Amino acid sequence: MLSPIQKRKIEAFAKKCASSNDMFHDFSHLQHVAKNAVMLAKKEGADEEVCWVSALLHDICKSEKGNHGTEGANKARKFLKSIGAEDSFIEKVYDAIYFHNKGFRKGPLERQVLWDADKLQIVGPYWFFMRHLRYTLMMEGQEKGVPHSISEYRFFEARFHTKSARKIVREKAKLMRPLFSALIREHRKVHGRA
Numbered sequence: 001m002l003s004p005i006q007k008r009k010i011e012a013f014a015k016k017c018a019s020s021n022d023m024f025h026d027f028s029h030l031q032h033v034a035k036n037a038v039m040l041a042k043k044e045g046a047d048e049e050v051c052w053v054s055a056l057l058h059d060i061c062k063s064e065k066g067n068h069g070t071e072g073a074n075k076a077r078k079f080l081k082s083i084g085a086e087d088s089f090i091e092k093v094y095d096a097i098y099f100h101n102k103g104f105r106k107g108p109l110e111r112q113v114l115w116d117a118d119k120l121q122i123v124g125p126y127w128f129f130m131r132h133l134r135y136t137l138m139m140e141g142q143e144k145g146v147p148h149s150i151s152e153y154r155f156f157e158a159r160f161h162t163k164s165a166r167k168i169v170r171e172k173a174k175l176m177r178p179l180f181s182a183l184i185r186e187h188r189k190v191h192g193r194a
């Protein structure tokens with residue numbers, strides 16, 4: 001069990017580390033993922049504190065060189081040791097962060113919850129348009145970014161571990177299908193491949 005002081009230190013550390021991230025991976029992303037993670041942990045019977053901490057710390061090395069899952073897991077481990085968290089707790093957090101960007105694979109429930117909580121950040125019209133599409137456009141420009149963001153959405157849509165996340169994704173799919181059809185149709189017109 002984490003103490004209130006440890007919790008406050010974790011939040012402050014996450015905020016400080018995320019201050020050098022891009023706007024799509026800032027502290028508010030960590031907070032949204034943490035909210036998703038706690039919601040999923042409650043429904044799935046995962047360890048809520050492990051999920052909450054993993055989510056708050058999962059992108060703390062997003063702006064640094066190297067693999068941000070690997071680097072982030074190491075940095076989180078070091079930090080959690082420094083505030084006196086238990087070793088078994090730290091290793092669960094380490095595992096979830098290490099694997100959150102290494103493809104869809106089975107593992108401990110908390111690892112699956114973090115994966116789902118993070119990927120829910122692109123699901124549904126709001127997060128797709130406000131976050132995922134804008135991020136892809138920033139990285140790839142309009143011509144490539146639009147179709148790529150849609151194909152990525154479809155890729156991740158089929159890769160959620162938990163029943164609770166899959167239910168959310170299914171509900172949102174009803175809204176996304178007509179939006180994607182319209183977006184693809186108009187994108188083709190704009191870029192001369194009607």
Ligand SMILES: [Fe+2]
Binds near residue numbers: 059
């Ligand atoms: Fe990440």
Ligand SMILES: [Fe+2]
Binds near residue numbers: 025033118
């Ligand atoms: Fe993330």
